[in-house]
Each structure stands twice: as structure tokens, then as C-alpha cells.
Amino acid sequence: MKFTNKEVLIFDLDGTLIDSVPDLALSINQMLKALNMSAFSTEVIRSWVGNGAEVLTKRALSGNIEINPELDPSFVTKALTIFLDFYEKNVCVDTSVYPHVKATLESLYSSGYRLMIVTNKPEQFVRPILEKLGLNNLFEIVVGGDSLPKRKPDPMQLEYVCDKLSVAPSKCLMIGDSKNDIFAATAANMESIGLTYGYNHGEDINTHGASLVLESFADILGSLEPTTVVAR
Ligand SMILES: O=C(O)COP(=O)(O)O
Numbered sequence: 001m002k003f004t005n006k007e008v009l010i011f012d013l014d015g016t017l018i019d020s021v022p023d024l025a026l027s028i029n030q031m032l033k034a035l036n037m038s039a040f041s042t043e044v045i046r047s048w049v050g051n052g053a054e055v056l057t058k059r060a061l062s063g064n065i066e067i068n069p070e071l072d073p074s075f076v077t078k079a080l081t082i083f084l085d086f087y088e089k090n091v092c093v094d095t096s097v098y099p100h101v102k103a104t105l106e107s108l109y110s111s112g113y114r115l116m117i118v119t120n121k122p123e124q125f126v127r128p129i130l131e132k133l134g135l136n137n138l139f140e141i142v143v144g145g146d147s148l149p150k151r152k153p154d155p156m157q158l159e160y161v162c163d164k165l166s167v168a169p170s171k172c173l174m175i176g177d178s179k180n181d182i183f184a185a186t187a188a189n190m191e192s193i194g195l196t197y198g199y200n201h202g203e204d205i206n207t208h209g210a211s212l213v214l215e216s217f218a219d220i221l222g223s224l225e226p227t228t229v230v231a232r
């Protein structure tokens with residue numbers, strides 16, 4: 001299938017553009033050590049990423065994707081502060097850009113698409129990571145998981161981008177690796193692409209109602225008919 005009349009491409013960050021799990025896992029395990037708790041493997045922590053820093057912290061303290069309802073809120077706050085302090089130091093140590101991402105984004109940008117990021121990662125980390133990886137200048141708006149009262153799977157971040165740009169959801173396309181991206185897009189009346197190589201809590205991205213599912217980031221180029229955009 002080909003998408004027509006798209007002008008704005010909204011990308012998820014973690015698991016879509018970058019593999020940030022090595023640094024997230026390092027920082028989570030440093031936090032657990034500081035709290036005298038046991039570490040988890042990178043693979044286990046990978047399945048916990050996608051709902052923002054606070055949920056990730058709670059999952060680590062619970063030792064499970066299902067959060068323990070009896071976690072003490074002040075302990076969570078303390079742990080979250082420790083995690084964010086470590087992550088700030090580790091933010092781009094072993095984080096890498098997935099294959100084909102840079103060249104594909106540059107090609108989409110040159111074709112005239114407007115590129116945005118809507119992530120559940122706290123906003124403070126996003127621009128520094130993009131800068132370090134040489135992607136920062138490509139993105140017009142970055143919305144983080146703590147930028148607004150609600151985050152994906154809620155559509156609020158996507159609606160914010162549409163409002164800010166005065167563009168209808170039908171002209172936008174959400175591209176992500178997780179059901180949170182697909183559910184947010186659907187709730188915002190936006191079409192979506194699901195990518196198979198990301199995290200998605202170990203679940204199959206085919207089962208969440210994405211308009212299209214792709215295996216490689218490079219395949220995005222062939223899925224777009226550049227009908228209304230003007231090359232830069
Ligand atoms: O940090 C997270 O929880 C995941 O962020 P994402 O929305 O970019 O996948």
C-alpha cells in the first residue's frame with residue numbers, strides 16, 4: 001500500500017529511530033544497585049521500555065512488567081530521581097541509531113516532509129541524544145512523555161502537534177515500534193506504520209491495528225506517494 005497526501009511524519013524515538021536500551025538498562029541497574037536491589041538482564045529491561053521513565057522505574061522496582069500496586073509512592077519518587085540522575089550521565093554511551101534511519105530521514109526531509117518526534121521519553125533527554133547522533137536538525141517539534149499531561153497511548157501528544165502545525169490528522173503519519181504508538185495514532189484519527197524490530201514489550205506489532213507494518217526503516221520511502229510535498 002502507499003500513503004498519499006501526507007505532509008507530516010511523526011516518529012517515535014526509542015525502538016524506532018534509536019536503540020536506547022543499553023543505556024536505559026545500565027541506568028536502571030545502577031539505580032537498583034544504589035537501592036540494594038538485584039539487577040536484571042538487558043533483554044528483560046527491553047520488554048519494560050515504552051511507557052516513560054516513571055513506568056519503567058516502577059516495573060524495575062516490581063521486577064515485572066505488571067506494576068506491584070503496593071509500591072510506596074515516596075520510594076518510587078526516590079528511585080525515579082536516582083534513575084534519572086544516572087540516565088542523564090549515561091544518555092548516549094551505548095545508544096545507537098538503527099540501520100537506514102539517518103539516510104532515510106535525510107531523504108524524507110529533502111523530499112519536503114516535515115518531521116516530528118513524539119516519544120514517551122522525558123523531553124530533557126531527547127534533543128541532547130538527537131544532537132549527539134547527528135539527527136537534531138531534521139526535527140521541527142519534539143514532544144516528550146512529560147511535556148503534556150498525557151502521553152501515548154493517549155492521543156494528546158499527536159493532537160498537540162496537529163494543533164501547533166494547523167495540520168489535519170489525515171495529513172500526518174505516525175511511525176513507531178510499539179502498540180502505544182499505534183493506539184495513540186488510531187485515537188487521533190491518524191494512519192500509522194508499525195516497525196517490527198523495536199521493543200513492543202515482546203509482542204507482535206501486527207496485532208494492534210497499524211495501517212501498515214514494515215520490517216525495515218528504509219521501506220518507509222517506498223510506502224509514501226509524495227503527492228503534496230515540495231522538495232527542499
Ligand atoms: O522511554 C520510553 O518509555 C519509550 O519511549 P518511546 O515512546 O520513544 O518509545
Ligand SMILES: [Mg+2]
Pocket residue numbers: 012013014015016050176177178198199
Ligand atoms: Mg518506541
